[in-house]
Amino acid sequence: MINKFVVIDLETTGNAPKKGERIIQFAAVVIEDGIITEKFSSLINPKKTIPAFIEELTGLNNEMVKNAPLFSEIAPNIIPLLKDAYFVAHNVLFDLSFLQEELLQAGFEGFYGPVLDTVEMARVLFPTADGYKLSDLAEKENLLHDRPHQADSDAQVTAELFLILLERLSLLPLRTLRQLEQLSGGLKSDLQQLLDEILIEKDKNIEKLPETIEIFKNIALKKHLVSMEVKKDLKQYQxxxxxxxxxxxxxxxxxxxxxxxxxxxxxxxxxxxxxxxxxxxxxxxxxxxxxxxxxxxxxxxxxxxxxxxxxxxxxxxxxxxxxxxxxxxxxxxxxxxxxSVLLKGRNHYISLEKFSQSLMDENDNYDTTLTKMQILVWLIETETGDKDELNLSSGAIYWNKIKNEPTVFKLNQDWHEKDFYLRAKNAAQEADIIITNHSLLLSDLSGERSILPEFDYCIIDEGHHFEKVASQFFGHSLDYLTTRLLLGQFGLYEQKLLFYKMEDLLASMFLQKGDLVQTFELNRMVIDLSYEMDEFFKLMAIYAKVKSVHKKGSNRFKIRFSSEDQGKEKKALVISAERFAFLLKDLHSAIMARLEWIKKEKESLSNEQKSLIEEILTFLTELDRLRNNVQDCFTKETNFVRWIEMDSRSPQNVTTFLARPATVxxxxxxxxxxxxxxxxxxxxxxxxxxxxxxxxxxxxxxxxxxxxxxxPSPFNYQNQVQLLIPEDLPEINKVTLEEYVIAITEHIITIAEATKGRMLILFTAYDMLKKAYELIKESGFLNDYAMIAQGITSGSRTRLTRNFQRYDKAILLGTSSFWEGVDIPGEDLSCLVMVRLPFSPPDEPLTEAKCQLITQQGGNAFSDYSLPEAILRFKQGFGRLIRTEKDRGIMLVFDKRIITTKYGRAFIKSIPSVPVKKGNMDELVELIHSWL
Incomplete structure (x- = not known):
């Protein structure tokens, strides 16, 4: 048994050791018998220039490594450290590949022992973590990580994290450990070897399970505790x-x-x-x-x-x-x-029976294996079985296989009491307060069987979104990737039937009475359908491109699909849609006909066969839903607003067709x-x-x-906020996008230096955000600021916000979703900038249709819709700045229309009364300095 682990971290001049990139800093932390026993670190002269972006990332420059030893000089110190040890790193293949290359070049043997990856281990053992970057995990586990991207600091934090992961492994139930060990052969690291060693030690003692965990049908689960309500006097309810x-x-x-x-x-x-x-x-x-x-x-x-x-x-x-x-x-x-109970749609909940069945599958790919391991650990933690708790960076396809949904074959009754969906549904029947989302609330209206019990009273929080969610709910959408993914599933079923040695089932489904022609017919139908799907989305992209000839300056655009249009591109698209819907119906009918015999053979089917038939029937349900969507969008008379969204750089893959009612x-x-x-x-x-x-x-x-x-808010906005409007910016509608971005970028740099960062900049379009970000970066004036930009810096809104709060000098650039729901209290946010007033583009299909409808009804489209919608967005943006009674901040609006137009006053009147100051940027900077 290996009790020695060497945690390694490297800083390098680039990503490719085979292309001559070199190590500039090496660090190792040795762990023996669960204790850190030794540390070693050194800067290394790479004999090449350190690129500027590496210097910016690591803080290491050419001057610092000029007199450092060569790698060959420190290699003799490294080799004894690695002897008879596990090689551990955060993203181990990166560090190992560099170290191997350097060792071999220096004339030494490479490392060929077992390796462990703390990224992989963290994914398995922290299945609900927000992120798996070292800094994210350090924050989660309260580890001090003061110098990210410097090898000695990173190695120390990785070592501390690794000890936590080892402790976590040792506390897992024996049953879970055995299942993880069986799956871990498919991982990139040698976790299986480590698990084998842990199991040998564990098997020496009789296991005593914690009171919170039970083993059910060979799976370790968190026990569900039913709380008993104490009945109280009715007077208590007054x-x-x-x-x-x-x-x-x-x-x-x-x-x-x-x-x-x-x-x-x-x-x-x-x-x-x-x-x-x-x-x-x-x-x-x-x-x-x-x-x-x-x-x-x-x-x-x-x-x-x-x-x-x-x-x-x-x-x-x-x-x-x-x-x-x-x-x-x-x-x-x-x-x-x-x-109280939190309720979500049925397919948010895991089906334990399906998951248990899937553990018997073999030949899983890496993503599926990792997801299975995550879920095994999650099941000893979760009380809800809700997939939103999980961080499934991959594995979405696998979730479709194990999600909870109606089944043809009755669930094994033994699973009923452990079924998360049924538990949530039953809890809702007994609950006083049911918390859900707008989409599920609206699904109650569709007449489908709802998870919600009957109710007459309701609170709709975040009510300004209710109309938009209703519009999506009553509408339809088609996108290429989802459609392609769905049709791609069909080919798997033949393989699985053969894999499970279900020749009878294969014959019944694909051969029917031994007639080989039937197989070819079904496969030909799938080939025809795939061809027609590609043709359908290709024609959709052609239609959008032809109609978008006047749209300049953006790769992404939305094109209205007009009922009045009689052009040849539209006719070709509608004919293709009809053909596609027809072929979908044909395939659905053909497979259903081949499954008819199941009704008679239910009892003789094995669990594996039932499970696979359930998968095929789910596929058929999705197929039918897709056909209805195509018909609703193209072949039925409708007064819905219809449009195409696409990116001209990759038209087919990111093309989506949407249909929404103009009013709900x-x-x-x-x-x-x-x-x-x-x-x-x-x-x-x-x-x-x-x-x-x-x-x-x-x-x-x-x-x-x-x-x-x-x-009204209890906050004293008069003393907490200053609203500033620079007068030395051009009118947004009187200059080109490039000219406007250049002008605002200069102002952003000036303001950032005055406020020392702590800025949230709200844009109304991604293209403007991207151009501003690139210009700021190019200028070099804000190199010592953390620049975090939605769509450029990777991560969810929550993660970007958290990263922003982590740095003293930070600037956060956001569009749509950052105008609301972002909560940054205190001094972390001192300055809010609105680049322009948040009007929806007039040619945005839904906006255009709503405005047309209002005009037809004798109303004023601008004052009845465009202006009030923009004011509500403006109010949401304003709400980001002051979150507590102690907050103070500056808000700048770059869009001069707020003071140069009559309607501009309506924006200011709709927010709490605050001091408004106008002037050129130099004057306003003086005010910012004195205010903050």
């Missing part, structure tokens, strides 16, 4: 009427309680809305405490009436915040126990608002110029019977 009662109750949840009058007003508004069975619109400014403002009254109402209340949000972040932060707080506050107001009224007794729609941004008219119209609500409440 809603607190006066302020004193509310204070006595709410302060139970806080160590330091601070009264929020706005929150109490909101509580009363929500309670009255439910009690009197009417709909309400409540705009609650930042700092009101909106979540608790509705959770407290709905908890009392749910208990009094013994009815469930649904809370719907747009983002996963808010759902998680409610479950992890607000519900525990609510539990401390209330004088009674409440039951009528559908929402008929199917939702007229059916429910009490709906409260809330958000920090519902009003335009102190009026709810716009949102009322968009949702189709009756203004006479809908209660409207505006609860």
């Amino acid at each position: 809603y607190p009427v006066n302020e004193e009662e509310k204070i006595d109750m709410v302060k139970q949840g806080f160590e330091f309680f601070e009264k929020r009058t706005g929150q109490f007003i909101m509580m009363d508004g929500v309670f009255q809305s439910l009690l009197n069975e009417h709909h309400s619109l409540i705009e609650a400014g930042t700092g009101v405490g909106k979540s608790l403002g509705y959770l407290v009254p709905i908890a009392f109402f749910a208990k009094q009436k013994d009815l469930p209340i649904v809370v719907s949000t747009h983002t996963i972040q808010l759902q998680e915040q409610i479950i992890k932060n607000e519900i525990p707080l609510l539990t401390r506050i209330l004088p009674f126990t409440i039951k 107001a009528t559908a929402l009224v008929e199917k939702f608002f007229n059916v429910k007794k009490g709906v409260v729609i809330t958000s920090a941004t519902l009003t335009v110029n102190k009026s709810f008219d716009y949102i009322i119209k968009e949702l189709g609500l009756d203004p006479g019977s809908t209660t409207q409440m505006m609860i």
Whole structure:
């Protein structure tokens, strides 16, 4: 058994050792018997110039390595370290390939012992981590990582991380370890050898499982504990009427309680809305405490009436915040126990039976193997079985195989009690508060069997998104990659039938009565279908390109698919769509005919055969859904707005066809608002110029019977914010994009130097963001600032925001999703820049269609739609700057239309009253210095 591990980290001049790139810094940390026993590090003279980007990344320059030893001089120190040891690194193949090359060039033997990769191990052992970069994992495990991208610091942190991973492995149940060991032969490192050694040690003792874990059907799971509710006196459920009662109750949840009058007003508004069975619109400014403002009254109402209340949000972040932060707080506050549950669509939940069955599959690819290992570890942690908890960077195809969905063959009854979907559904039947998302809430309207129990009362948080989500829900979309992926699955079924030695099943499906022609017919149909799919998306791209001749300066564009168009490109596309739909129907019918015999043979099928038939039937369901989508988009008469989105650099692969209703107001009224007794729609941004008219119209609500409440933010914006408008910038609509970007880039550099970074810059288009980012980089003026840009710097919005907060001098550039939902309190964000007012482009298909509809109905498209929509986005952007009563900040708007047009005043009137200063940049910089 090997008890020695050598953790290595290198800094290099590039990525390719075979192309002459060299090591510039080497570091090793030796671990023996679970303790760090030795460290070694050295700078190395690479005998070549260090590239500028490597110098920027590592902080190592040519001067620092000029008098450092050559690699051949330190190699004799390295070889004894590696003797009889595991070679460990974060992304081990990179470090190993460089070290091997250098050792061989120096005339020494290479390293040929076992290797371990902490990236691979972390993926398996931390399946729910946000990211697997060394800095992400160091932050997660509270490890000090003061000099990222310097070998000695990276090696130390990797060693500390590795010890945590070893400890994690040692605590896994024996059953899980054995399953991981069986799968780990397919990994890039020698984790299997390490697992073998751990299992030999573990087998020497009798295992005692922790109380929180059970073994069920050969899989280790976290035990599900059912909490018993203590029934209380009905008097406990009396809603607190006066302020004193509310204070006595709410302060139970806080160590330091601070009264929020706005929150109490909101509580009363929500309670009255439910009690009197009417709909309400409540705009609650930042700092009101909106979540608790509705959770407290709905908890009392749910208990009094013994009815469930649904809370719907747009983002996963808010759902998680409610479950992890607000519900525990609510539990401390209330004088009674409440039951709450988070509900998602059925295919968010894992099917344990399918997963168990899939563990028997062989010949998995790397991604599937890694995903199986992640899930085995996750199952001893998860209480929900919800895939959103997992970080599946690859493995999405595998998830489709094990997700929970209706089955033809009844589940083995033994699995029922462990089924996460059924558990969530049953919990919802018993719950007082059900938290879900807008999409699932709307799926209730489609008439399909819903996971939601019947409900009459609902809170719609992030309500400004509800209309857009409804538009997507009632609409359709087709994209090339999803379609291609679906059709590509068919070829796997023949291989699997042969692999499982299911010759009878293969014959029944593909040969039918031994007629070989049948096989060729089915395969020919698939070939024809694949050809027609390629042709269909090719013609879609041609149509879009022909129509986009006037669109310059952007590779990405949206093209309206017009009903009136009679051009040859449109005719060709519609004919191809009809052919494609016809072939989809033919394939569906042909496979279904070959599966007819299953109805008679159900009992004689093995579990493997049943599992495979389920996969094929799921494929058929998806095939049918695709056909309906094609027909809805192309061959049915519709008043939907239809358009194509594509990228001219790779037209076919990123082409998407979308169809959306221009307005959803009528559908929402008929199917939702007229059916429910009490709906409260809330958000920090519902009003335009102190009026709810716009949102009322968009949702189709009756203004006479809908209660409207505006609860202002408790923050002192007059003393917390300065709104600055530079007057020495060109009018955005009077110069080219390039000229405007050059002008704003100069201002951004000037402001960044004045504020020492801590800037969030909001763009309305990615092309402008990218050009500004490149110009700032080229200028070299902000080289000592961390530049983080959406779409350029990799990572999710959450990760980019977290990286931004990590640096003292940082600038974050964002588009669409950064205008809201980004929460950066305190001094991390001191300056917010809006590059232009957030109007939707007038030729954006849905905007164009909405404006046409308003004009046809005698309205003013600009004042009824374009302006209010832009103002709501502006308010959301403004809301990023001040998140607590102690925050202070500067907001700059580069778009002079805010002061040069009549409508510009409407933007300023819609945000809290703040001091507005105009002037040239030099004057404003002086003000920034004195203010901050």
